[in-house]
Ligand code: B12
């Protein structure tokens with residue numbers, strides 16, 4: 036007797052949100068099953084990969100492995116964005132307006148809007164504009180950008196409860212999408228989307244940022260909250276949670292200590308360049324399985340591997356033939372034998 | 381499948397004698413169904429009822445134990461599909477493959493190298509558990525020699541892999557004391573492989589080309605009296621393998637399918653050409669239900685991310701890991717040593733105490749109970765406010781043990797400094813760095 040497989044009944048569907056306009060627009064969401072459960076439902080728009088561009092040169096802050104692929108463009112956001120798209124195949128660019136942080140360089144809204152415009156003109160993929168989670172400053176900056184880049188359908192975030200009205204109204208007025216950001220909590224995610232709804236923001240103009248934890252630094256919390264959001268959306272028809280989700284994976288991974296340690300400092304942790312990329316890849320796979328629709332990544336080799344994963348999981352086929360990581364930095368090796376403790380037998 | 385109270389009631393004596401502690405058989409049955417009573421409390425149940433009840437109450441996915449010693453592994457035994465429902469209890473075992481024609485010197489080298497890959501985190505030692513020894517020439521003595529060396533000289537537990545029963549038997553003879561997993565019973569050898577596993581009391585993998593054949597094989601083997609089985613559905617492409625993992629787990633949990641109620645083993649090493657792609661596939665399998673994952677090698681850059689993922693996926697989602705509140709002495713501090721404060725979330729504590737240790741500056745570390753929340757989370761939840769921290773510092777008694785009242789707070793909690801200064805008027809409040817990795821430089825730089 037052939038096995039009858041137990042199928043989950045889905046009553047809901049993730050809505051479709053479009054970023055960008057015209058021929059370069061990208062459609063997100065639309066799935067009617069848990070992520071990659073293609074034996075019982077469809078995922079018409081497989082997850083997309085976005086790459087980060089910062090609005091100042093982060094060379095001193097990033098591990099060498101993350102800087103190396105961008106060394107020639109890292110001080111110019113537009114050149115950087117172009118390289119991500121032309122060479123590394125980014126589907127979307129996330130412009131990180133890190134320099135606008137009032138506790139840091141405090142770049143003003145006009146300057147930020149200029150950068151946004153330049154980056155947007157440099158590439159023909161959709162743009163996500165990302166602030167610093169300082170609600171007041173973000174509102175000021177994102178409103179300015181919303182206005183000066185009218186009609187481009189950027190995604191603007193993080194939009195949180197305190198600034199949802201200001202940014203929400205501006206996004207509606209000037210034709211942009213909202214990234215609604217809440218701290219790892221199903222109810223808070225829902226509540227914020229209700230507020231945005233009351234304001235008049237349509238569901239198909241919202242992406243959920245459930246907050247991303249680093250691998251070994253809170254990933255498990257974000258992972259489960261995302262699973263619960265998907266469950267509510269697909270099996271309980273909770274329409275205020277039926278939106279695509281985004282995860283800022285690269286940013287969380289490359290700031291953790293283990294992504295930066297040299298082989299000298301952490302000999303058992305292997306080659307630092309490969310380690311950083313694999314930390315990022317492993318986290319990306321976890322988030323994709325939890326329901327991520329836009330994976331924001333940093334390293335181009337993570338991008339290549341993650342894209343291969345999405346392709347394999349949607350179209351099937353063998354993973355043979357997919358290249359391993361191409362290194363840009365010299366391989367770092369250590370003598371593990373001298374570190375090896377006596378076995379406890 | 382779990383029985384209802386009524387179904388259990390039908391199997392009880394129905395005499396309502398009350399010796400089980402509740403007045404009626406029905407009440408007792410209800411308690412049994414709810415897991416609030418043990419069957420042994422009724423002295424009158426028939427053996428027949430006992431056996432059908434214990435079968436019905438067996439876990440839907442059988443827990444299987446593999447190996448011995450510090451790296452002994454238990455897999456299976458899971459009861460849910462999603463980790464927010466209940467903790468995933470038995471972490472995916474991690475293995476590396478080695479061929480039986482390996483040079484003994486190389487094997488020695490590999491085992492030592494792999495043994496160096498151990499990672500301290502949140503007070504745990506994260507390590508992989510398994511070496512999969514694969515017979516390549518059908519050569520029993522060669523296979524046995526390698527098995528013996530691994531079993532006797534390393535902490536790793538063994539998966540013995542061959543389709544030839546006699547080769548496996550020679551291997552078992554060399555390492556049975558380490559309780560290896562046998563791989564694999566197939567439709568060609570199930571009878572003999574099953575007999576060997578039964579004779580030696582060892583767990584056995586069942587391998588088929590699809591789930592229907594797998595079910596037929598596990599039924600045949602359980603019919604022979606075997607219980608500790610592990611499943612290989614044969615899929616070697618990520619999409620199909622993912623589907624199989626989900627289907628098997630659901631069949632066992634949702635349909636009470638006993639034929640698939642066993643943990644699984646998976647082989648990224650056979651699915652890709654390099655360890656990087658294997659690592660990516662393994663990360664999918666750790667999240668989605670594999671009992672074991674076998675790679676082509678262990679290397680720090682691949683193993684460490686996978687161990688972190690495993691730690692994350694298999695922790696209790698309801699309650700964060702915590703350490704107890706109090707004054708922690710690091711490196712033998714005295715009256716002139718610096719005082720630092722953080723929260724009682726295990727991850728936070730171990731990161732911060734590790735960095736203080738690395739600084740080699742003897743220090744006092746105050747751990748405040750924030751119900752296991754990290755610094756920023758606790759601050760946002762109002763549990764690491766200036767008032768609360770101040771009150772805790774006062775009651776901790778640290779003031780009696782130091783000469784200079786200065787307290788170093790986490791950089792991310794800078795916002796509490798004003799309030800804290802008010803609360804601790806005779807103290808100096810110093811804002812430390814945000815990231816713990818900067819603590820050593822910070823402590824060394826404090827001129828004392
Ligand atoms: C996982 C997580 C949770 C988990 C809890 C995990 C836990 N056990 O703490 C859950 C899901 C439960 C949670 C809940 C909430 N969270 Co939360 N959470 C996170 C997340 C993703 C990671 C936190 C973490 O584990 N960090 C790792 C630990 C090790 O970091 P840490 O303790 O800060 O320690 C580091 C440093 O501070 C330093 N350090 C520590 N101690 C010391 C001491 C000294 C002396 C020094 C010098 C340094 C130092 O060393 C460590 C390593 O560098 C962050 C976002 C992020 N990506 O970081 C949000 C985050 C912290 N959460 C946030 C919020 C708002 C909340 C909630 C209040 C939301 C709500 N309203 O319900 C709740 C509060 C909880 C409650 N009411 O019970 C916000 C805080 C924003 C802010 N700054 O105000 C964050 C930043 C998310 C965001 N961007 O909005 N959260």
Ligand code: SF4
Pocket residue numbers: 392393394395396397398399400401402403404405408421422423424425
């Ligand atoms: S001891 Fe057994 S027979 Fe007596 S009441 Fe309890 S269940 Fe019934």
